[in-house]
Amino acid sequence: MKGSIEMKKSFTFIVVISLIFVIIGCSSKSANIDIDKLSSKLLSDVTFEDQLTKLDKEHALNLYDVKNEDVTDAIVYIGTGATAEEISIWQCKDEKSLKTIKNKIISRVELQKKGYQDYKPSEVPKLENPSLTVKGNCIILCICKDTTKAQKVINKF
């Protein structure tokens, strides 16, 4: 009887420990994305009409009005002005930073829409339907014609 109780305790112990390990193990799918690889993949797999240029981080922060302390890394590619095409990927410090940066991105898209509306209305659909994705602490914007393709590339990361 005593042996049976000890056996039950052992079962419970093993079950609890196993569950803890399994839960921790499952959460090992880290949300850290290699943003260099992702930007390269977007550039190679998605068709852009414009020639995109990579900005240095300081200038990317200025363009999006983002504070350096909110990001661990950022990659921004912009077009020549011929189109509104753009890639911007932000590795945010935490959830709060992510919310702030998401709002900055939305504001930037809205401003661009305002600018292109009377200049090149043909660019507006790209700005009305951008690919905007949150993955863990990473937020990814891709403004292009083939949003579906961009989204597929992003989803694979």
Add this chain to the structure above:
Amino acid sequence: MKNKIILLLSLIGVIGILSTVQFIDTQKSNLKTLTTSTSTNNVAKTEISNNLSSKAEINNDIFNNSVFIGNSYIETLRNYGIIKNVDYFSRVGLTVKTVFTKSTLTGSIPIIDELNNKQYEKIFLLFGENELGWEYPEVFIKNYEKVIDTVKKRQPNAKIYIQSILPITQKESSKNIENTNNTRINEFNKKIKTLCTEKNIIYIDSPTDLKNNSGSLPDDASTDGIHLNKSYCETWINYLKNHI
């Protein structure tokens, strides 16, 4: 039966432990990568920033206390970050008329009124590409004159530079969309040059490096035949530095 259950649970436990070990390893490796990349980035950033600051000191000091005002060419120049020590008041599609009514995308007052806030040493203006479709070039010049007079009034001590309308590619010129062609650009530029002489301000001609043998923008300079990519934008700015 109990033995089987123990075996099964032990198996789950082992899988859990392995997953956890892998998780810890991943975290360690991520941390290591992050630390390495941060330190590498710091070194790289320092080098870049050193290069940039020395470059800025040598090359871009000439633009200290300057402002660039104009259309998408200026907007793109700002976006590329080629000159960082200046102010930009620009907007895609801006014309010599709308500079009196439209704000920058982040601003709230007409672009011309931005000149009320600070006194500059040098003011660079670039307009004209969006006005090529206007029926009468004289209307463009009359409005440009109004812009210059307003700038002079608000910035009496500033040197004013007018950048000519930059050339477009032969292909784009042939399309002649809304009268946007190199012949029309040259016609407008002649009138701008005359206006600059009359107003006693500096006219900056288009850089020779932005023109091929036929006087058009080289094909590799632009994706739409009009807007400059970063490399050609740098060529333009280098030319500008040597002509001010």
